[in-house]
Each structure stands twice: as structure tokens, then as C-alpha cells.
Amino acid sequence: MSDPVDPTTAPADERAPSPDVARATEPTPVDAPAAPPAGVRRYTRDGAAVTYEVALCRHAGECVRGLPAVFDTARRPWIRPQNASIDDLERVIALCPTRALKFERDPGIRAPAATA
Numbered sequence: 001m002s003d004p005v006d007p008t009t010a011p012a013d014e015r016a017p018s019p020d021v022a023r024a025t026e027p028t029p030v031d032a033p034a035a036p037p038a039g040v041r042r043y044t045r046d047g048a049a050v051t052y053e054v055a056l057c058r059h060a061g062e063c064v065r066g067l068p069a070v071f072d073t074a075r076r077p078w079i080r081p082q083n084a085s086i087d088d089l090e091r092v093i094a095l096c097p098t099r100a101l102k103f104e105r106d107p108g109i110r111a112p113a114a115t116a
């Protein structure tokens, strides 16, 4: 079991949107190729990456409601992009009202065709 964490003293770039953080383990974004800027965390899966900028998050919860298997503020890392399809990640991240979340699709992965 991990130690409880005080969300007010955790490093800003490791805070999840909810203040209800009960515990934390070492945050380990998956396969981060290079250090992102301070306050930005990067999480990758095959074919895509998600970045999260804590300073922009306004706790609207669109991410948690849209893909609870990916965005779960009660666990670390709180973003697990491997738990959804690339298309679902793109769809839900587009709902983030502040652009705290950003989505990148690898160039070799085709986006779904637009429907009329």
C-alpha cells in the first residue's frame, strides 16, 4: 500500500484534476521520449500520445466522464492511454475545454474518415 499524498504539496506537474487524491505511487508516464516542459506530463501508447498541462486544468471532468478507464484521478499514473482506442482518446480529449489535454496521433496511424 502506498503512502497518502497531500495534493497541495505534490509537485504541480504531478497533480491530478481532483483534490480527492487518496494515494500516489511513483508517477511513470509511459515511454516518455524526452522531458516535456515543466508542468506538462506526457503519456504514450502505441500510435499516440497524450500530454497534460496541470496549470490549464479547470477540473471540468470531461476526461474522467468520457473515458474513466483512461482518466482516473485516484491512481498513478492517472492517465493510462493504453486503456482506450486511439480514436476514443482523440474524441474525448477534444472535449477538454481548456486544452489542458492534448492528443498526438503518430503520423503512420490513420485518423478515422469524417462522416457527412
Ligand code: SF4
Residues within 6 Å of the ligand: 017, 056, 057, 058, 059, 060, 061, 062, 063, 064, 095, 096, 097, 098, 099, 100, 101
Ligand atoms: S477535461 Fe481538461 S480541464 Fe477538464 S478535468 Fe480533464 S484535463 Fe482538466
